[in-house]
Amino acid sequence: MPQRIAVIPGDGIGVEVTWAARQVLDAVTRKHGVPFTYDEYDWSCQRYAAAGEMMPADAIERLRPYDAILLGAVGWPGVPDHVSLWGLLIPIRRAFRQYVNLRPIRVFEGVRSPLRDAGPEVDFVVIRENVEGEYSEIGGRLNRGFPDEFAVQESVFTRPGVTRIARFAFELAATRRSHVTSATKSNGIVHTLPFWDEVVAEVAGEFPGVRTQSEHIDALAAKVVLDPGRFDVIVASNLFGDILSDLAAAVAGSIGIAPSANLDPTRTHPSMFEPVHGSAPDIAGQGIANPVGAVWSAALMLEHLGHPAAAADVMAAVEATLAAPETRTRDLGGTADTAAVVSSLVAHLG
Amino acid sequence: MPQRIAVIPGDGIGVEVTWAARQVLDAVTRKHGVPFTYDEYDWSCQRYAAAGEMMPADAIERLRPYDAILLGAVGWPGVPDHVSLWGLLIPIRRAFRQYVNLRPIRVFEGVRSPLRDAGPEVDFVVIRENVEGEYSEIGGRLNRGFPDEFAVQESVFTRPGVTRIARFAFELAATRRSHVTSATKSNGIVHTLPFWDEVVAEVAGEFPGVRTQSEHIDALAAKVVLDPGRFDVIVASNLFGDILSDLAAAVAGSIGIAPSANLDPTRTHPSMFEPVHGSAPDIAGQGIANPVGAVWSAALMLEHLGHPAAAADVMAAVEATLAAPETRTRDLGGTADTAAVVSSLVAHLG
Ligand SMILES: CC(C)[C@H](C(=O)O)[C@@H](O)C(=O)O
Ligand SMILES: CC(C)[C@H](C(=O)O)[C@@H](O)C(=O)O
Numbered sequence: 214m215p216q217r218i219a220v221i222p223g224d225g226i227g228v229e230v231t232w233a234a235r236q237v238l239d240a241v242t243r244k245h246g247v248p249f250t251y252d253e254y255d256w257s258c259q260r261y262a263a264a265g266e267m268m269p270a271d272a273i274e275r276l277r278p279y280d281a282i283l284l285g286a287v288g289w290p291g292v293p294d295h296v297s298l299w300g301l302l303i304p305i306r307r308a309f310r311q312y313v314n315l316r317p318i319r320v321f322e323g324v325r326s327p328l329r330d331a332g333p334e335v336d337f338v339v340i341r342e343n344v345e346g347e348y349s350e351i352g353g354r355l356n357r358g359f360p361d362e363f364a365v366q367e368s369v370f371t372r373p374g375v376t377r378i379a380r381f382a383f384e385l386a387a388t389r390r391s392h393v394t395s396a397t398k399s400n401g402i403v404h405t406l407p408f409w410d411e412v413v414a415e416v417a418g419e420f421p422g423v424r425t426q427s428e429h430i431d432a433l434a435a436k437v438v439l440d441p442g443r444f445d446v447i448v449a450s451n452l453f454g455d456i457l458s459d460l461a462a463a464v465a466g467s468i469g470i471a472p473s474a475n476l477d478p479t480r481t482h483p484s485m486f487e488p489v490h491g492s493a494p495d496i497a498g499q500g501i502a503n504p505v506g507a508v509w510s511a512a513l514m515l516e517h518l519g520h521p522a523a524a525a526d527v528m529a530a531v532e533a534t535l536a537a538p539e540t541r542t543r544d545l546g547g548t549a550d551t552a553a554v555v556s557s558l559v560a561h562l563g
Numbered sequence: 564m565p566q567r568i569a570v571i572p573g574d575g576i577g578v579e580v581t582w583a584a585r586q587v588l589d590a591v592t593r594k595h596g597v598p599f600t601y602d603e604y605d606w607s608c609q610r611y612a613a614a615g616e617m618m619p620a621d622a623i624e625r626l627r628p629y630d631a632i633l634l635g636a637v638g639w640p641g642v643p644d645h646v647s648l649w650g651l652l653i654p655i656r657r658a659f660r661q662y663v664n665l666r667p668i669r670v671f672e673g674v675r676s677p678l679r680d681a682g683p684e685v686d687f688v689v690i691r692e693n694v695e696g697e698y699s700e701i702g703g704r705l706n707r708g709f710p711d712e713f714a715v716q717e718s719v720f721t722r723p724g725v726t727r728i729a730r731f732a733f734e735l736a737a738t739r740r741s742h743v744t745s746a747t748k749s750n751g752i753v754h755t756l757p758f759w760d761e762v763v764a765e766v767a768g769e770f771p772g773v774r775t776q777s778e779h780i781d782a783l784a785a786k787v788v789l790d791p792g793r794f795d796v797i798v799a800s801n802l803f804g805d806i807l808s809d810l811a812a813a814v815a816g817s818i819g820i821a822p823s824a825n826l827d828p829t830r831t832h833p834s835m836f837e838p839v840h841g842s843a844p845d846i847a848g849q850g851i852a853n854p855v856g857a858v859w860s861a862a863l864m865l866e867h868l869g870h871p872a873a874a875a876d877v878m879a880a881v882e883a884t885l886a887a888p889e890t891r892t893r894d895l896g897g898t899a900d901t902a903a904v905v906s907s908l909v910a911h912l913g
Binding site: 298303329348352353365366407432436456 | 644648677678679700703716721722749752754780784786788801810812814818
């Protein structure tokens with residue numbers, strides 16, 4: 214039985230990089246014989262402009278039977294974020310309890326980090342909590358429009374929520390270099406983050422073979438720049454994980470490369486795979502977007518769906534393609550367009 | 564009438580760098596004839612160990628009559644943050660409505676940024692909101708110790724609070740390169756940060772000569788690494804300003820250099836000046852701490868107290884001292900100790 218993939222290219226370069234990822238997946242199917250069926254959905258800001266909604270009312274029900282979701286990017290100038298993001302991306306993350314946002318960071322050969330001293334030793338994973346924390350919808354405003362107006366928003370950290378993300382991070386670290394860094398700010402944010410620290414410490418106790426360290430987010434952001442090679446797995450709340458993973462992607466040389474997996478590790482619901490970059494209106498439609506973020510995301514999907522050899526093969530093709538100057542896109546200082554990168558990837562996949 | 568300074572050296576290298584700043588201030592007084600009187604307070608973790616409190620119950624009342632407060636660093640292993648920080652640093656910031664935390668960032672000649680391409684064009688100021696936002700004490704826990712335990716914490720943004728910090732940032736930008744970047748995350752944190760954006764946009768309307776731009780904190784953190792030369796003034800909430808300023812200090816080559824001013828711009832209460840670095844237990848007592856963060860903080864104090872020529876003179880001494888290899892401390896790749904840096908600074912002020 215082929216595994217079923219829902220494809221949501223979305224907006225802007227989302228469409229271009231999703232096409233690229235599909236070409237690579239087709240090459241994988243030819244080579245490894247892993248069969249997939251794909252259904253493509255046009256849910257996007259363009260659809261919103263035409264139909265008044267990013268996705269249909271039954272979108273979540275339609276996505277539910279799939280084995281995985283491959284997403285390009287959502288968002289477009291003129292469409293407010295509460296429509297584009299809260300009308301598609303975030304509801305999917307939440308409805309399917311994709312409580313892990315996994316974001317690997319590597320400095321590849323041929324990719325120039327903005328840091329003087331960052332090389333192949335930079336290889337870590339940010340494990341971001343993806344359904345609670347600072348991104349809660351609880352809050353509002355009082356005295357709207359008056360001089361004494363104020364807005365409040367509640368961060369919510371639950372014991373099950375923190376426990377499961379911490380366990381995921383420690384389990385992952387146990388398969389890697391056995392080191393977890395936990396992002397906190399318990400010295401300034403005195404209710405939620407001391408609780409985060411406590412629960413992470415309890416989970417750490419279940420993994421005596423994994424070293425662990427807690428760092429305040431301000432110092433941690435600085436260390437990602439000063440010494441990115443020291444990290445193995447970073448576990449962080451929704452907001453801190455968001456900040457650290459974008460920062461780390463910049464340190465690794467380009468946000469165009471960075472992938473992400475929104476995982477439901479219980480496998481009750483489909484997981485979703487998307488590049489970290491957005492729809493990039495400034496370069497959309499020119500065929501020059503870097504497809505590596507989307508392709509690496511597809512490799513994470515292959516792994517999740519039980520095809521580790523195929524995933525490793527895709528990553529070898531990515532490595533070879535980035536190492537060759539003629540198949541690097543502009544964001545990496547090259548001149549290749551998206552199609553040239555795809556040709557190289559497909560050629561390496563034989 | 565001499566201006567009155569309360570000096571709180573605090574813990575660890577706080578004591579060493581405050582001594583250094585005092586030497587420099589004495590040299591300023593000799594040269595420029597600006598007279599100060601100093602009272603030193605031993606409020607610290609050491610005092611806590613002996614007396615059970617970081618500072619006496621009437622500390623705020625005792626500090627109130629001063630023209631400024633010069634702080635070294637607080638915090639020591641074994642003393643929990645809620646004691647050391649919430650027993651000294653944060654109450655002072657709040658009691659004296661030091662609602663601006665001003666943190667300038669520069670890449671000095673002779674200081675090596677971890678970034679390949681960061682030079683003297685990097686010169687910006689982070690204006691951090693310092694008394695509300697994410698660091699609110701509102702929140703708590705339910706079901707403590709049970710599987711359904713959770714913690715909540717409320718971020719609070721008020722119209723007066725956001726208006727005054729934004730005005731401060733725009734006024735400052737008008738005296739510099741007329742550009743303000745506002746840190747937000749209104750796409751994910753949907754109550755407080757859209758409100759922040761609205762109020763900042765209103766204030767921007769009062770300053771037609773200042774260009775303004777809003778960036779999500781994840782992308783902004785990445786840009787601080789990818790293109791730090793683009794910024795002039797960054798205005799940010801309490802948490803975002805904390806993260807960005809530490810990150811920026813790392814980009815500028817050393818947290819040992821970074822200064823901060825906790826300002827009450829209404830001048831109703833004393834303002835407080837402190838280096839960004841902490842008490843650094845690992846190198847405390849060795850006489851090797853970099854005193855530049857504290858000295859630069861003292862220069863910010865001179866400016867605040869109405870002595871701009873003296874402040875400029877201190878900064879010229881700092882520049883000359885950092886430019887000379889033999890007067891750079893270890894964090895900057897040199898071998899100088901604190902005293903050698905002080906001698907150089909005092910000689911330049913000679
Ligand atoms: C120690 C901590 C509470 C403090 C803060 O976050 O305000 C520090 O990081 C700072 O930036 O002054
Ligand atoms: C667009 C935004 C809401 C989203 C997030 O912060 O979760 C994005 O930055 C991401 O990291 O996937």
